[in-house]
């Protein structure tokens with residue numbers, strides 16, 4: 491088969507090379523961006539009088555025909571065409587003839603073409619992911635709004651620490667996802683520059699106008715240095731990094747959902763719609779969705795490390811190594827999109843067993859810190875001593891087989907006579923939560939402010955019209 495770059499070769503390519511070298515199997519995903527870029531390029535060439543208006547129209551009409559052939563599944567993708575850029579150009583010349591078809595690639599190289607196509611594609615995906623993350627923020631906010639008074643143990647080292655509200659715990663995830671949202675948007679903003687017109691690596695002697703292509707394609711401006719433009723894959727690395735951080739968050743959330751759905755916790759019941767059974771144990775209900783999202787974190791991190799490693803020692807400018815940039819990004823994007831959608835739906839249908847959460851609060855003396863704080867505040871006892879007295883109260887409660895929040899005054903006074911009745915209020919679990927009114931704390935008034943921040947965040951995000 492005659493290649494578009496055949497001129498200097500006297501021998502045909504080996505079949506082995508054709509298969510090894512081809513990227514059309516996956517870069518066909520970029521067909522829309524490729525054609526969009528070519529249409530903008532052809533239009534600019536005629537505006538700059540490098541080709542005639544008629545030639546430009548013929549090129550654009552032909553490109554539109556190629557687009558509909560692809561979308562109607564009438565386009566034949568062939569390994570010998572190597573990549574989407576050459577496949578589209580070849581078909582274009584078949585349709586309109588190579589006399590005019592051959593002019594499209596004036597002042598352009600596949601190096602700036604692929605940089606453009608991939609960047610356009612990734613930029614759009616930043617917005618898609620931001621939207622899906624926003625849905626998650628909104629779901630967590632909704633569940634939180636109705637669980638301000640739902641008590642649950644707060645943990646450190648996975649040991650019972652202090653009582654918090656479920657709202658407070660879930661809002662912590664909301665804030666993580668707000669940062670993820672911002673990362674996708676800021677990555678879009680930073681990378682929204684057009685590399686087309688950089689040509690192979692050094693620019694072009696043709697009198698092109700990069701501003702025209704840049705604005706036609708919706709970019710803020712052309713990129714500044716042609717060599718950087720064809721060598722740069724930061725936009726893809728950022729996407730892989732942003733998805734990796736997002737998955738750190740979803741994985742932690744899923745880990746908790748898995749724990750919470752266990753017999754030991756029993757804090758949640760995941761809907762049957764999002765649970766699976768066992769082929770042998772009839773009683774089983776497994777949290778596969780949460781486990782899969784936790785598990786997929788591995789491949790998402792892998793894709794990031796793979797591209798970082800591919801890029802790290804490449805001399806400027808384009809090297810074929812860079813063809814390895816796409817599959818990992820496609821994979822991470824697909825993984826992120828499907829995971830975000832199902833996680834959101836699963837959360838919406840998950841039942842929170844508030845009784846079990848409250849019961850768990852009665853184990854582990856969650857309000858012990860409150861007794862120490864009471865001794866400091868009410869009895870002017872230095873915190874270190876208060877800590878020691880409280881420790882002894884915990885030991886008394888333990889030997890009476892009670893949680894500290896349930897012991898009577900006599901027990902407490904047996905440790906220190908200065909303790910009076912108001913200590914019992916301090917030890918009450920709901921009061922303990924409500925006492926933490928400090929900025930960002932778990933008291934309702936503080937969590938309500940957090941919910942308000944999330945609400946404003948969502949409203950502002952919707953104004954971005956992404």
Ligand code: ARG
Pocket residue numbers: 513517572573600601604808810812813814
């Ligand atoms: N298929 C190539 C890639 O994905 C397109 C760019 C090829 N450029 C070149 N000079 N061989 O990276």
